[in-house]
Amino acid sequence: MIQITLPDGSLREYDQPLTVHEIAASIGLGLASAAVAGRVNGVLVDCEFMVGADARVSIVTPQEPDGLEILRRSCTLMLAMAVKQLHPHAQMRAGSPLGDGFFCEFAVERALAATDLPLIEARMQSLAATNHSIRRQTISSPTSTTTTTSENLSLYRLGDSEYWTTGPHVPTTKVLQAFALDHISGTLQQRVYGTCWSSHQELQYWRLPAHVMVVSMDDRQTTYAHAVTETLRRGGVRALADLRNEKVRYKIRQHSQTVPYLVVVGEKEKAGGFVSVRSNRGEDFGRMQVEAVCQWLSQPGITGG
Template sequence: MIRVTLPDGAVRCYDSPVCVAAVAADIGPGLAKATLAGRVDGRLVDSTFVLDRDASLSLVTARDTDGLSILRHSCAHLLAMAVKQLFPTAQVTVGPVTEDGFFYDFAHERAFTPEDLSIIEVRMLDLAAQDLPVLRRELSREQALALFTAAGEQYKAQLIAEIPQGDVVSLYRQGDFEDLCRGPHVPSTGKTGAFTLTKVAGSYWKGDARNASLQRIYGTCWATAKDLKAYQTRQEEAGKRDHRKLGAQLELFHFDDAAPGSVFWHPKGWSLFQSLLGYMRKRQDAAGYVEVNTPDVMDRGLWETSGHWFNYRDNMFTTTTEDERVFALKPMNCPGAVSLYARGLKSYRDLPLRMAEFGKVHRYEPSGALHGLLRVRHFTQDDAHIFCTPTQMQEECASTIALVFDIYRDFGFSEVAVKLSTRPVNRIGCDATWDVLEGALTGALERMQIDYSLNPGEGAFYGPKLEFVLRDAIGRDWQCGTLQVDLNLPERFDIHYIDESGERQRPVMLHRALFGSLERFIGILIEHYSGAFPVWLAPQQVVVLNISEGQSDYAHQVAATLKQAGVRAAVDLRNEKIGYKIREHTLQKVPYLIIVGEKERAEATVAVRTWRGEDQGVEPLAVLVNRLAGAIAGPGNPSVPAGSQP
């Protein structure tokens, strides 16, 4: 008798081994039709997987996160099958799932064109309509290597050659196409959902520019045609909000090939950057942090001690001096923080010690990965390192989590998801240490009754981490802040504190960034607000426009009064028609446009309108100053919500 336990606790019994699909059919025909795969004792398997012993089983459909990932992976195979039928000389390489879809890399004698993509997509739709069974089989490493070598698929053969000798290799076949894959996959090609191909780009074998050039075809896949259409609508809206386009339109920043992946901030953009710094300084000061600063360039030995040299070397910029000392631009701020902590004897009374740093870091990102403010090589982190006792660890985690949620609300992000990334394969420290660290994070979340999802194996090499994911105005998710707990770096650097008994003890080190990268967070804010920032955050909050030259002095006086009140105000005295000037500053999304003519000058009043075209009437200048005081104060002012806009 085989007992199968379902997620609701119900148990189904079978006299002989039974496959996942059969259990689904036993429950009901609707579920049988919807089932794509199963999760048996926590392991994701095909619907044809046979249960030959007692097990727990959850059925996976296209509405599940796992199910959507399976759809997308199967679409990648469908893409490869279509390409091989249409372009027989193309060689297949790898085809993973992405955040919104999939891609597959091909070695082909010429670049694929948009016209090719249209033809390939039609063939994919035809193959899906044929509803071909997707079948798994297993071969020895040697058999699989011989199979793909004989087929002339040299890239697949390379991948198989890297598999340990004696291991079993799984393959998936649909029609006349067979691919190397761990799986699982949909039961048949007709289950691949609603998909479309989106673009083609260049890539390199194994992502290394020193290797052969490949062609990468991207696609997106969703459970239903309705979901696909909704995604395409979001993409259209995202195009309108592209921070690179808006950054140029709003005169915030630019990039130049002279400094790839580094930002040239214009005055308005730098004002926005400084507003974020000022805001975070205020919040950190209130939360008991002290601000520090550490060098940008440090000796290789420090990075060897921290472990970065062995785990992160390929992403570091280095230089060698004439005396053959090797230095690296810091990719992270942690070792500098440890060095500060190590200066002077620390007592348990000094802990927790919360050190914040707006540290400039440098990381080598491949040129093809650079993407405006969202992926750069030189950026600023709102980093902090908290040193505490083990008994303080969970409380410090909880207070940091609370601060994260509060700060994101101030910027208009009400939906925040939390992901826990656990120990990776390549890590430092023993399992007992990792148990303690992961327990501190889960304990804090459960105590605060915060739901979270797991990212198994995705932690940093020195400790597990929480990732905070924001949902923006059009439903996109952005991973921003992180919180990591670490007992490994304190041990590697041999730092300590003196406890109540006068004994040396090892502190816990928390690594925390809330914006993450200020550059990236600004890019997200630009797209979230579509460039129309809340008044308190807007780089330019008010612009004063004169109707004719006779009001120039009064316009300057109005702007000066506003500046004295803390308003970021500018004056536009150009000899242009007032309608033209209003249109220009409306496109710049300046929250308030103050118009002064001869009547306003004579009566010491101002005419006020918003960039959205709302006429707020004429009022005395003193009244306007008082009214704007609340708006520019930003978060913490009860009269004006943080995310409000004029």
């Protein structure tokens, strides 16, 4: 007999091993339909993970941060599949969640352009509607290639392609519905950026004009810049983050045309726990602690609030 302890402390007993998805289904069909992963004794696992002994289990849905990150991680695989179908010579080099979305990096023979993004996005929507499964592959005898792969990576299959990637991933592409592609950078080594949310309502809210844009200098400040953005949001500020691997001057120039205030984050800001604030009119408000800038920007009239 296997005893499963749920988050509310209740116990459920099963007479044989079963997957995380089967545990969710035994609780409720709605929960099983919403599940994107599970936690078994605190460790995130795929829905198909087999629980064979007593354990504490919780079901992860897109309504929590971990679940939303899993949606975005899985979007990288669907993006890679869409690009490969449309551009067979493109080779995926990396893919990862990033702030409010995700990116994939490709090596290409012919540079993709912004005009390619609607076609790629449409192919992704078709793949989501087709409802492909995403499955972790079991490696019985690692080769020299797999032994040199990071221990944090696992092999996942989507369609007829396999990808080395961090898990877990959603069980099927049907849950990937509220996403959009918004930028492409580079030439022969290119990054395609997108956003992904748990619902179309959240996606539409994300598309509303921002009062504040958090701009990172480079990839080293990604985590800190995203944390700053979340702090501003909790303080009632309509904030977005530009974490793209673009030159900071390009990002500032672009957002100065539409966003009232820019919050710039570099290595000095990250190390000191502060940010640099400026307006789109060229006013430099200097460096502030994150909590202080949050309070300042939340004042009526400062950001239109």
